[in-house]
Amino acid sequence: MGHNNRRPAQGVLLRACSGLLLVTLAMLVTVSLARSQEPSADDVNRVAKQLSCPTCTGINVADCPTETCAQWRAKIGELLAEGKTDQEILDYFAARYGDHVLQVPPTRGFFVTVWLVPIVGLIVGITAFLYLARRWSRRVPLPSADNEPIVDEYLQRVEKDLGAWKQ
């Protein structure tokens, strides 16, 4: 773009500087891209949280302080660096060490019952509610007095001592 009043030496310098700048930028971008390949502790934890520590019960691999879990977190880091997705990593661990390292059993085979039973229970519960509500609305009530004839005298004392509930 012709700024005819610019001296030639300055133009060369300008081009050299911008070239140098471009190269530096390119290097920085490459380095930072390479760095972004290396998974952070948070990335590792995100996956590790979904795995159950097999040697200690009830803790996930992210929170567990043992050596096994430390090795596993390192492995997760390796797999993440290779570009594996979270699910692929979980599948790898389940295949390598058994389904019981997952926080919830996978939905296949017998393990489907984990979810099936609560669903069946929900249906049973709703049915029970409707059934009971219907039954109770059709019942003929029992006259009050039959229940406790013998404790009448006690009852009056109870009422005085404890106090019946009044709205």
Added chain:
Amino acid sequence: MADLGYAALLLALVLAVYASVAAATGERRRAAELVLSARNAALAVAALLTIAVAIEIYLLLSGDFRTFYVAQVTNRAMPDFFKVTALWGSQAGSLLFWAWLMSLFGAAVVLGHWGRMRVFVPTVIVVTQITLAFFVSLISGVWALLAYPLQLLGQSTAAQMMAEMETLNPFYQLGFTPNDGTGLNPLLRHWGMIIHPPVLYLGFVGFVVPFAFAIAALVTRQTGDLWIRVTRRWTLVAWLFLSMGLLLGMWWAYGVLGWGGYWAWDPVENAALMPWLTGTAFLHSVMIQEKRGMFKVWNMALIIITYGLVIFGTFITRSGVVSSVHSFAQSGVGPLFLIFVAVTFIYSVVLLFDRLDSLRSESVLDSMFSREAIFLLNNLLFLAVFFVTFWGTLFPVVSELLAGQKAIVGPPFFNQVAGPLFAALVVLMGIAPLMPWRRASRERLLRMVVWPAVGGIAVTGLLLLVPGLRQFTVLPGTQLRLVPVTLFYGLLTFVVATIGLEFWRGVRTRRRATGEGSLAALVALISHNRRRYGGYLIHLGVVLIALGVVGTSFFKVETQRNLARGESLTIVSPLTGAYTLTYLSFSTLPAPDDVRRTGASLMVQRDGQTIDLIQPSHDFYMTQGQAMTIPAMRHTLAEDLYVILAGWEDGGASATFKAFVEPLVNWLWIGGLVFIVGTGIAAWPRRADERASLVEPAMPVRAAAGQ
């Protein structure tokens, strides 16, 4: 000395058995002297177990390592205070502690009800003393006598387990005197963990009283609401302690364990939650029986299940059938507990079925839109959560035995299945106080609901529409709007509004009647209707707890980084913005003799301003070779900043930190306090003059027009 304690234990066992036999025979033969003798035996049992506990504490304090239990749970370096609390630190001692508490309750019940309700007392004695005898038998070594016969029958594993139970005696003497003891699990040396078991045990043991009265009611066929009214406060107090125990456990797990959470759905946690769930259903359901004579079978079933779950929970905790971080070591108590809970439950169920005729309902369900129907739904929902918890806890056992495959059922299952059920319960919590008895007229219901509903919808709308409030409803780090959570906030507002309205209406009515000032009216209102307004406070507590749970479940932010000295990390709170944490220094901190405590201090800054200095630490218990990471926390109403020291290198030149932001978590503890205060108010006994001044009808009001 230990021999004296053991003698007291054995004598207590004999007397407990005698008391139950005498009471049962006395009732059958209508021999009042036998029942009196049983009562005295029950009192003696409490005295004897008190002596046994006192002796055990003496042994613990004096460091008598020849006694096996003392060597197990204490060591020389332990401070005296912890030596006392080590009483419930391991299996034998905690069973002794449990038995002692139960004996005290058994004695209190016979003392308190000797004058009244004598019709129930014999059966109550039988139930409480048999249970007590079972617990004492476990630590008395009597089961070891079965070892030889079992060996003869070829059952060598069973024989060995029974033989090992000899060492379950808290007074068992070793053949030599060890130089030093092993000491307590380091986790149990924190004060939260010290009061958590006793409080929880008080809750568990407390439920034996309503259970015993329920059985007594069935046996004597006095199945009206007499047994309920007699045990009303017992139930409330037991439930209070159980709730407190759970809250304490959560608070301790959060503050000490250092994983940034408070509930892991661990089998032993679930074992305490399950009786709480059915116990809460029971607590609510009995109100209907008192009012309208309905739900009689439900109430019997609920208390039987609740008590069964208390023993079953003990079974899960102590048998190792499901592995847990909490478990005691495996031992012969497992099969014995299983047999005991099975026998107790089956007997209760058969008795219930036999007496079904006497449990007829006195009223009809008038409408689906009534408080009765809501309570039916309430019972079913609590049972649903219980069932889901039960299934998830036992699934690993089922899977291994039926399918030969090991499985773990972790928090995701429970959160996803129980979460919606809890949300439904919150809905009910809002509607139920508004629902009239028998039948709701549509206009009346609408009138009660309209303002709270408007409030709830307004809050939801504001959260969805106002840009400045976005961070309350968006999943951190994403743009994902959590619509169910936003709706839930509206629901919580609705519930708070209904509770507030109830208070307001009550105060207004009272002021009109008495002309008092607002505050005086409020105080008088609460103190004259403790059960009702205490209940409202409890519900308010639940709302606040729910707020805390939602905040920490959906909006928690976490990060982990290795920092060199002087380096910083940033963590962004969804509610309040970014914190910058700078690693300043690393040092050894003062600690008791057997602990090596290392701490790292971090400067907390926000917008360039230093707002705090925190110091997470790492405690290494040298005798046991165990470590604990103690978090450093910064508490505000909006959130907690929570940091742990996960590891370090080169003497602290660099260290790994895990930082969490836990939004709204303190509302959990605030809600817990409101909850406890509310229960205390509801359970507060009536003053003597109050009782006398009330004119009592001979029969409670039933089946008449409700309200």
Added chain:
Amino acid sequence: MEAVTEHSSSAAHFEGTTPRRRRFVWLIIILLLVGALVALLAIGLQPRTSLLLQGKEAPDFHLTAFNGQFDGQSFSLSALRGKIVVLNMWASWCVECEKEAVVLERAWQDHRARGVWFIGVDYLDTDTAGLEYLRQYGITYPNGPDIGSQIYQAYRCTGVPETFFIDRQGVVQHVQVGPIGQSQLYGLLDRLLAAD
């Protein structure tokens, strides 16, 4: 203290009350469910450890070795029928395992020619850590990772190390829970070899 007798004419004038038979059926159903649960838990309480395998036929296993000259080779118990097999469960993070590592390797060298096979099973470990452990202790007999923890579960192990001595007929002659010492190891091998 009089117990109240059942109030008269109870069932007659009620509609919708459960007849005795239906009640009984419900009771039986509940008792059966409770019984099933109790049975399940009772079985769950049975100690089901590896020690129970002593004297029984050893469960078959399949392993792909990953160390040294055996790298990539498959091993299974059925293929090794007729040989004496010492199956050792270990892990790189297992402190006790280190106590027996050298002893096992020496025994392998000494007995290899007589048809004794040492097979190592690496439980719950990463390949890198496992191979490093083997290198550190100079272990040359075939070792492989326990894929899916199948072998560990099949042999009902409750920890590491555990060693199973299987004779030529495929029967488990001895289960060693915990590290094994040299004299005991050699004694067992001599006994197994002499049994032909």
